[in-house]
Amino acid sequence: MESGSASTREQVSHFLPKVIRDILDRSSLPLWEDLEEIRLRLGRPLALHRREGDFYLNERGEPALPGQAYRPGRQDLDRALELISDSSLYAFEQELRCGYITLPGGHRVGLCGQAVLEAGRLIRLKHITGFNYRIAREIIGTALPYVRYFIDYRQARVKHSLILSLPRGGKTTFLRDLTRLLGDGVPELGFRGFKVAVVDERSEIAGSFQGMPQLQVGSCTDVLDACPKAEGMMMLLRSMGPQVIVTDEIGSVEDTKAVEEVIHAGVAVVTTAHGGSLAELRGRPGLRRLLEQRIFERVLFLGRSRGVGTVEQIIDPRDGKVFLGK
Amino acid sequence: MGQLILKVVGAVIVIAAASACGEQKARALALRVQHLQQFRRALALLAAEISFTRPVLPYAFKTAAERSSFPARELLLEAAVMLLAGGELTAREIWKKAVDRVLPETCCTAADREIIESLGASLGVCEQEGQLNQIRLTMSQLDCALEEALGQKHRSEKMWRYLGFAGGAALVIFFL
Structure with a gap:
């Protein structure tokens, strides 16, 4: 919608x-x-x-x-x-x-x-x-068919996840809806809302205007707007007690260090990166480090095979297990 | 006897009217100082607002207006209301409209009005430091105007009062 x-x-x-x-x-x-x-x-x-x-x-x-x-x-x-x-x-x-x-x-x-x-x-x-x-266009429900792949039902937590696509591939739209679902919960899929906090460095996820989210990211989601990612993640970790931290387009070494800190504090990270494949990500020092440490439990690839934002594949990058797609 | 009483009453009325005119002139000099001080104070408040909390212009105007008195309060509120209403007018045009509405109710001179109106050219089109500099520039121009108004007040306030009374008395003597 x-x-x-x-x-x-x-x-x-x-x-x-x-x-x-x-x-x-x-x-x-x-x-x-x-x-x-x-x-x-x-x-x-x-x-x-x-x-x-x-x-x-x-x-x-x-x-x-x-x-x-x-x-x-x-x-x-x-x-x-x-x-x-x-x-x-x-x-x-x-x-x-x-x-x-x-x-x-x-x-x-x-x-x-x-x-x-x-x-x-x-x-x-x-x-x-x-x-x-x-023009900001949110597509409510775009992540609904896939949200279950991001939940660890046994431990009632969100898996560390990475959404991957080429530029203008629909990453932020997908991430926004995923954030909303994780924050509000989907009872019919067997999970209640998590405490979600967003570091929205470029105001793209929540589209905040004067600090107020304008797009749907969950009714109880905390949004730290216009803050550098690495600094913002640490700030949220200390101040808001989140279960999940969401951020967009990580890539620098500072970002990946902050991701490591967050993960070692027992908080799930859901983020995106530019790239068409894991091999491409390995070419970037910061992301290569995260992949080598086998931090991400889910990687979702977005493509354009059936229009912008098509979910092409969902995998576990640690063992290469494919949950969706080829 | 009746005629004398009539003459005395007439003389009193002429002297009172002329004194009132003199008093009004003297009061206008004092009010000009007061109004310029109010504008200067309001601009200082506006600068502080922009410097510390950086709200958008309509809200900066409103906050500064809340702590100001006539006529600065009216000027800032008028501009804030027009800005909040949106429309096709630029901030500069809105400021000019507010000046056109409020300044005629004050004792400011055409030169004072020009100083206040000139601020409009920079409103909302500069970065913070530039905006503050423009406000400070207007404040320093108002300081000069204020100095001149104070000098004029000291020089002419008493003069207008005496002149009113003396003019009335001269008229009475002339007609008698």
Whole structure:
């Protein structure tokens, strides 16, 4: 079940400059049903991305060739920045440093411009020339058929698990729904909710807006928003007494060290990583270390064989036992 | 006899009216100082709010307004309400509208108004340090205006009071 396009439209269009909003409103296409991105680039064609691919819109809201498409000007971009920052750019410095601002509803606006460096470190962006409105789409129930593979029923605990796919493969959508199920429990599958805590470094899992989760991650799930993963995991471990810590896209050596700490404290870890196979993961020092220590009990592979987010395989990487798929 | 009484009453009325005019002028000088002080204080509160808790502008305005008095309170609340209502106006336009609504009710001069209005250009479009610098700049401009207003008050307050009374008396003598 995907979140409604009417509410998505309401949530996102409020943050678009009026000119762009009017163009989208004039369009006779059912844009909002499967819209994934709206891209505003200074002096370049207004581009939209739907499941079937990119296309451009002219001033009348009709699909057009790039040469005839509407080109946002400086005024449009300044207005967009003002709208997404609630006329308070100073309140979004951290977000500007990370390159995105989260909107109510969990949607995100990626930003591109000129980097301002201080002692070689990125401190913020200036002269912002590109906005990518990324529409958050949660798919409730996508992890339901597979959640039982992540539960150790005998010990009433969650198995240390890794969700793997190539970029834009549906990892975060799957992880979000899995988090919700683990947090709320599924009585018909024989387990009650666990104490779940999420370290949401890029606000992608819970889509928090001003600290409040906007997407469904479980009614009792604790969310530590916009916090670096390694630091966040340790903080949650000390402060919230979780049974499960969920985080997204681990990869660095710091992340994997934090995962080890968490696991040795008796807390389950559910996380994701970019990669098409275990062999690819072994090429990354941090993840190789975790695999060598045989920490993960379940690895789920997502692919695109039947569309984005298809569960291709679930295995136990310690002995290679396959539970689902080939 | 009746005519004399009428003349005395008339003279008293003229002197009282002229004195009231002088008093009003003197009071306007004092009120200008008071209003500028209120605006300056409200901006200091706004800067503290942005510096420590970094709320979005409408809430920063509201918090600063709660601890301010007329006319700064009215200005900040007016702007906060318009910002919260959304719409197509930018923060700069909203600030200008609030200034247009509230400043005519004050004793501030056109130059004072210009200082306060100029803050709108930077509202919400700078990073924290830049925003604070802009507020501080407006505060220091208000300090100059305040100094000038205080000087004017000291120089002219008594003068307007005497001038009102003396003007009334001169009119009475002239008509008598």
